[in-house]
Amino acid sequence: MDQIQQAEIVVFWTGFGLVLFSYAVYPVAIWWLARAFARYESHPDVSSDQLPSLSILIVAHNEEEVIKDRVSNALATDYPTDRSEVVVALDGCTDGTLSILQGFRSDRLRVLSFETRQGKSETLNHAFESLSGEIVVLSDANTEFDPGAARRLARWFADPEVGIVCGRLVLSDPMTGRNVDSLYWKYETFLKRCEGSLGALLGANGAIYAIRRKLFSPIPGSTLIDDFVVPLLAKLRSGCRIVYEPTAVAYEETPAEVASEFRRRARIGAGGFQSIAILWRLLDPRRGWVAFSFLGHKVLRWLCPFFLLGMLASNLFLLGSPTYRLALGLQCAFYGLSVLVAYLPRSWTFARPWRLTTMFTMMNAALFVGFWRWLLGTNRGTWARTSRSPRPHAIDANREFFRSTQWR
Structure with a gap:
């Protein structure tokens, strides 16, 4: 195995590990830490x-x-x-x-x-x-x-x-x-x-x-x-x-509209990369759980598009192995499914669990677009209002939902 192939393997598994950590390991870790070290406090009684x-x-x-x-x-x-x-x-x-x-x-x-x-x-x-x-x-x-x-x-x-x-x-x-x-x-x-x-x-x-x-x-x-x-x-x-x-x-x-949601997420992505320059001191390990959360929940999440692209690109150089041919097939199937599900009617209930693939792909694509907008300075502090739709029943319905699900 030559050095280039070894480097591609490192890129592939590093990207896979960081994506897995951001979306799966971090939530389990923060849940366990919250159970072990949480300080549960109730609000003060105030008249x-x-x-x-x-x-x-x-x-x-x-x-x-x-x-x-x-x-x-x-x-x-x-x-x-x-x-x-x-x-x-x-x-x-x-x-x-x-x-x-x-x-x-x-x-x-x-x-x-x-x-x-x-x-x-x-x-x-x-x-x-x-x-x-x-x-x-x-x-x-x-x-x-x-x-x-x-x-x-x-x-x-x-x-x-x-x-x-x-x-x-x-x-x-x-x-x-x-x-x-x-x-x-x-x-x-x-x-x-x-x-x-x-x-x-x-x-x-x-x-x-x-x-x-x-x-x-x-x-x-x-x-x-x-x-x-x-x-x-x-x-x-x-x-x-x-x-x-x-x-x-x-x-x-x-x-x-889906396009409105994509623009919103791209703007958030650009803002995320922008905020690292302002809030980088939060990554200081001496800040404890804040540093862990900022790295695991935010910084690594914002970088996931690059980890995913690194996995896909490195995989193309490793097709001599059955393991990596399978890995490439799974990646292509995942992205293909995410695109297909996006076009299915929302009334098709059986497709709801698979919409997570669309959400994942769209979010990372928006983050990638947001990165370039931040890098090129094309996003500005002004914002375009999101299109609204008439919502005569929204508030009453949601208040009823809240009453049935609230916790204190």
Whole structure:
């Protein structure tokens, strides 16, 4: 066996091992570590008159289709009205979003309208300068909160060590309103719970999370995944705890089109590579579980497209062995199946387990595209709104789902 062939074998099995670790070994390891070393803590008991002042911040760009429902939902939050405000920061809107907001008659609603589009990160930076709440709950324009969500987030801040609290996002089908939490989303939620119990939660969910206003630091205007960078920068600079609160629930529809979902994932991928340059200190082994989680759950996951390509390319040079001919056949079959399943009707229930292959392939393809967009600098801090579909039953259906599945 010559040195080139030996190198190809190393490339193949190294790639296979790292992909296996990221998607299979890491979840088992973090589950075991959570069982062995978790610090399970309940939120402090806080009465209504002890709750901190609160600002619900929504950053929006051209959201005339959903902004009325979103603000009405935010104003209806179960929180003392004398200690809460709803702030909508408009990033260069060119549709009717501003005029819809001007139709509200509430002293608790403030609108910050920035005429020049500057991107979500810069809008966040400017908006934080105008907020009055000790605690800021960040959310999206296409999100709906459970009435008690803000209160469930805020009560954790009675503990001075807590700096960020991440809520739980429930996904719905845009047409039927039915819960569509896929196996992959449940898998990600499971990882959040395990990491949270170890004090190693990585970032938050942009649909629903809260941060102490004093811990917010302005982020670069080119930041693509602010809900990942903002919490972890706060942790780096203050050492605060990031807590996961599964009973603080938000509801959101999935993108109506596969192309929209792919663009979203590619943007997240570009943001992931971008964030390594900002958050690389989290990889310091002295940071304990945080370093382990950041490496296993994020960095290696973002690099998986290259491991997969390395496996495929090296396999082509090893076809003299039956083992590697079988390996190549299995890889081609997997990718072929993922493409085939993508075109099957969603009503075909027997195909649902196989849709994981499509999810895996699409996610890694999007990460690969995201890497090149980051490298070439083609992604900017501005964002294109995701197409929405009418969802008359989504919130009621998901609230019923939450009531039947919540844990405390």
